[in-house]
Amino acid sequence: MATKGKNSAPLPRPSRSEAEAAVETLIRWIGEDPKRPGIVETPRRVVKAFDEYFEGYHVDPAAILAKTFEETGGYVAPVLVKHIEMESRCEHHLAPFIGHAHVAYIPDGTIVGISKLARLVDVYARRMQTQERLTAEIADALQKHLKPKGIAVMIEAEHFCMKVRGVRKDHAATVTSHFLGAYKKDADLRQEFLRQIKG
Ligand SMILES: [Zn+2]
Incomplete structure (x- = not known):
């Protein structure tokens, strides 16, 4: 890998x-x-x-998302898990970047255990990363293995390579987002996602 x-x-x-x-x-x-x-x-x-x-190199994201459930009781709204604690390391300095991930998907007849979304964040966070790629990889793995109608992933993090070296900005936060499917097409859905995160 x-x-x-x-x-x-x-x-x-x-x-x-x-x-x-x-x-x-x-x-x-x-x-x-x-x-x-x-x-x-x-x-x-x-x-x-x-x-x-860096244990994420030794965990297969497909295995985490392998168990899905079809008995959704007709549930069609977005599933959002917000403020998932996230700790990763930048691939340029190996310095930590620490913050939260927010992951939402709109089921297409199949759901996954919500703790699995947090595990998925960990698998990609525990690698050498950029925040941009981490955000996209979480979304792409959900797309590949769960195939929902839409996916939204947002990460807010503070980078220690900015805090303790280089420009030394202590409170700067970096926000990245990646939208797929319905979230990419529908600005109202994106607004709802952002409103729920801030709420
Ligand atoms: Zn760095």
Whole structure:
């Protein structure tokens, strides 16, 4: 699932000890002594933390959306799960970007467990990301596996690569949205989505 370079095959996955050695190199790069007792375990801990930050590479979105329900009782309105806590890492600095995702879809005879929408956000958030692509990938996965009449995804997040480095803007929030199907065609539906999020 790793992104391939244009003409080259992906390099083989390094071993855990190779990954730990890479962290040790960074520690030496900043001028620290990796043998100092307080940080001697840090490479191991960092690699373990990376397992968590990037576990999305090892989860198949199709499996999350595999179980659907047809007994909707004639429900036809949008299903919106808003303020899903979201934590991802920018692919340019590996700095966190943290905020909320709002996901809505209009069922076409099939629904999915609402917790699965939050899981779907996690699967794509726990990868190296841009907020723009994260927003589109969540929507596209729903389109591919659930095929609803419409999808709306919005993410609001603060980027630590802007807060603690570079331009150092502490309270800037980035908002991205991706609309498919009925939400793309119908401005009233989009307005309703935005009204419900703010409500
Ligand atoms: Zn960044």
